[in-house]
Amino acid sequence: MSAPILPVEERPRTAIEPALASLVLSHPSVLLGGSLLLAMVVAAVLGPTFVPDPFAITPTARLRPPDASFWFGTDYLGRDLFARVVWGARVSLAVGLAVAVLAVAIGLLIGLVAGYLRALDQPVMRAMDGLMAIPGILLAIALVSVSGASLVTVVVAIVVPEVPRVVRLVRSVVLSVREEPYVEAAIAVGTPLPLVLFRHILPNTVPPLLVQATYICGSAMLTEAILGFLGAGIPPEIPSWGNIMSEGRTYFQLTPWIIFFPGTCLALTVLAVNTVGDGLRDTLDPRIARQMR
Amino acid sequence: MWGYVLRRLLATVPVMGVVVLVVFLILRLTPGDPAAVIAGDYASAADIARIRSQLGLDRPLLEQFLTWLAQVLRGDLGTSIFTNLPVTTLIAQRLEPTLLLALTTITFSVLVAVPLGTLAAWRAGGLLDRCVMLFSVAGFSVPVFVLGYLLIYLFAMGLQLLPVQGYRSPFTDGLGPFLRHIALPTLTLGTVFVALIARMTRATVMDVLHEDHVRTARAKGQHELRVMTRHVLRNAAVPIVTVIGLGVALLIGGVVVTESVYNIPGLGRLVLDAVLKRDYPIIQGLIILFSFVYILINLVIDLVYTLFDPRIRY
Numbered sequence: 001m002s003a004p005i006l007p008v009e010e011r012p013r014t015a016i017e018p019a020l021a022s023l024v025l026s027h028p029s030v031l032l033g034g035s036l037l038l039a040m041v042v043a044a045v046l047g048p049t050f051v052p053d054p055f056a057i058t059p060t061a062r063l064r065p066p067d068a069s070f071w072f073g074t075d076y077l078g079r080d081l082f083a084r085v086v087w088g089a090r091v092s093l094a095v096g097l098a099v100a101v102l103a104v105a106i107g108l109l110i111g112l113v114a115g116y117l118r119a120l121d122q123p124v125m126r127a128m129d130g131l132m133a134i135p136g137i138l139l140a141i142a143l144v145s146v147s148g149a150s151l152v153t154v155v156v157a158i159v160v161p162e163v164p165r166v167v168r169l170v171r172s173v174v175l176s177v178r179e180e181p182y183v184e185a186a187i188a189v190g191t192p193l194p195l196v197l198f199r200h201i202l203p204n205t206v207p208p209l210l211v212q213a214t215y216i217c218g219s220a221m222l223t224e225a226i227l228g229f230l231g232a233g234i235p236p237e238i239p240s241w242g243n244i245m246s247e248g249r250t251y252f253q254l255t256p257w258i259i260f261f262p263g264t265c266l267a268l269t270v271l272a273v274n275t276v277g278d279g280l281r282d283t284l285d286p287r288i289a290r291q292m293r
Numbered sequence: 294m295w296g297y298v299l300r301r302l303l304a305t306v307p308v309m310g311v312v313v314l315v316v317f318l319i320l321r322l323t324p325g326d327p328a329a330v331i332a333g334d335y336a337s338a339a340d341i342a343r344i345r346s347q348l349g350l351d352r353p354l355l356e357q358f359l360t361w362l363a364q365v366l367r368g369d370l371g372t373s374i375f376t377n378l379p380v381t382t383l384i385a386q387r388l389e390p391t392l393l394l395a396l397t398t399i400t401f402s403v404l405v406a407v408p409l410g411t412l413a414a415w416r417a418g419g420l421l422d423r424c425v426m427l428f429s430v431a432g433f434s435v436p437v438f439v440l441g442y443l444l445i446y447l448f449a450m451g452l453q454l455l456p457v458q459g460y461r462s463p464f465t466d467g468l469g470p471f472l473r474h475i476a477l478p479t480l481t482l483g484t485v486f487v488a489l490i491a492r493m494t495r496a497t498v499m500d501v502l503h504e505d506h507v508r509t510a511r512a513k514g515q516h517e518l519r520v521m522t523r524h525v526l527r528n529a530a531v532p533i534v535t536v537i538g539l540g541v542a543l544l545i546g547g548v549v550v551t552e553s554v555y556n557i558p559g560l561g562r563l564v565l566d567a568v569l570k571r572d573y574p575i576i577q578g579l580i581i582l583f584s585f586v587y588i589l590i591n592l593v594i595d596l597v598y599t600l601f602d603p604r605i606r607y
Contacts, residue, residue: 126311129307129308129311130312133312133587134316134580135546135584135587137545137549137550138546139315139319141564141565141568142319142568142576143319145568145576146319146573222434222436225436226546229438229550230568245439253450256442256446263442270436274430274434278430
């Protein structure tokens with residue numbers, strides 16, 4: 001862009017860059033987590049084209065320990081575990097990302113409306129309280145079991161319990177911002193309601209939502225694996241980390257690595273996502289840091 | 294005070310109402326015929342019709358909801374499709390292991406996490422503090438079941454110190470076998486809880502440590518241990534107890550997984566078996582039970598605050 005004068009809204013965005021640099025210097029763990037996450041994303045995107053067929057069955061090489069030809073060993077059908085784990089990374093990260101985006105989008109919409117329109121605030125928030133009282137994993141299990149296992153139902157089942165938390169966060173930001181003089185000024189000059197919400201209030205919710213989204217992404221990957229492990233998740237023919245570990249249960253005493261390889265990958269990925277989330281939280285606003293924990 | 298208790302009790306009514314409504318709607322609003330879903334892929338038309346009338350799915354939606362609401366209010370959670378036993382009876386049969394596992398986990402977590410978090414805050418930035426912070430981040434990242442299998446691998450298969458799986462009742466099998474069998478599940482389920490409570494304890498204690506009354510207590514020459522217990526922890530108690538209450542949600546989700554890993558015949562296993570058999574009344578009943586327990590525990594914690602903090606008066 002060659003325009004010499006930046007619009008006013010652009011200013012905070014440029015201020016983040018030096019903050020990001022100083023964050024990486026002061027929190028080496030964020031750099032470590034970020035690189036780990038980047039490595040996982042690259043592996044998930046590019047990996048499946050390089051690894052052997054994750055569905056190829058080798059009956060003569062069942063439950064093999066890790067060696068030069070099968071890096072992570074093989075499962076009970078003689079399928080290459082390394083290939084399956086690489087494919088699993090794609091499933092896990094896709095579910096985490098999809099859940100984070102959907103939960104934030106839906107929660108943002110409900111939260112904006114509930115926080116701004118006083119008449120809707122009480123009923124919406126009581127509904128959210130009720131939804132939050134239901135243990136998330138149980139709700140997800142029930143949703144998957146009645147609507148049939150598929151990638152879409154699993155994503156929806158994980159999104160539903162996450163939405164109330166986003167709504168609460170957005171609402172609290174809206175409630176504090178709506179009393180600010182610039183919002184009152186915007187209303188006073190006759191700005192239409194949607195414009196007030198999206199132009200003046202929404203930008204304030206972005207930093208805390210970004211942080212919340214990373215945490216949701218991490219917990220969604222854990223929930224997906226738990227659902228798969230319990231046999232109530234993505235259909236078993238899809239090699240997700242949860243499904244691989246679920247199949248490994250029967251042979252655990254014989255071949256514990258079938259659970260440990262995908263388990264370690266999952267733990268490291270979630271750790272990386274959470275570390276990046278902590279870093280974002282500390283950078284974007286120290287005030288949010290206290291609100292969120 | 295009693296007026297406040299009554300108001301808080303009444304405030305839980307709409308929340309519980311939403312829970313009942315959501316649980317009711319899960320089955321009705323999903324695409325397709327719920328009776329066919331419950332009956333499974335190999336059901337005959339007669340089976341589907343039987344389930345439909347058994348669950349009252351052939352009647353108008355509002356009537357279904359009111360019938361279901363009246364049932365729940367009477368404490369009747371319906372009848373299991375497969376065993377034909379009342380859901381409440383099935384829950385009563387499986388209550389003991391889950392309740393005891395929850396108790397051992399909360400006891401273990403509080404006993405470990407509160408001292409750990411306090412020590413970390415006391416020497417903030419030190420080695421122990423860094424370890425506690427690292428642990429509290431890692432504890433949230435390791436899936437419960439992976440941790441469970443890791444502990445089985447180390448302590449049961451490797452060192453052969455503890456049994457791999459199973460459950461023994463302290464009432465019929467004795468306390469020794471019970472403790473040996475419950476040790477690994479407690480450790481598994483407790484890790485996230487320890488991470489959660491330790492982090493909260495550390496943050497709160499650090500806040501309180503900067504307050505004037507702590508400086509005064511130290512200036513008086515009081516022993517550091519007495520400063521920490523009487524002046525710091527007492528003031529840090531409210532947020533710590535709050536996070537324990539909120540953590541109950543974590544505990545409930547973890548119980549399902551932990552019972553599955555260690556083959557414990559509790560409520561978590563009841564849910565899972567019901568999911569695999571699509572025994573829907575059991576799933577509904579347990580979600581309602583768990584949600585109500587969560588709401589009530591947090592209500593009780595709110596009311597108990599006055600014990601910890603005499604400044605809070607209702």
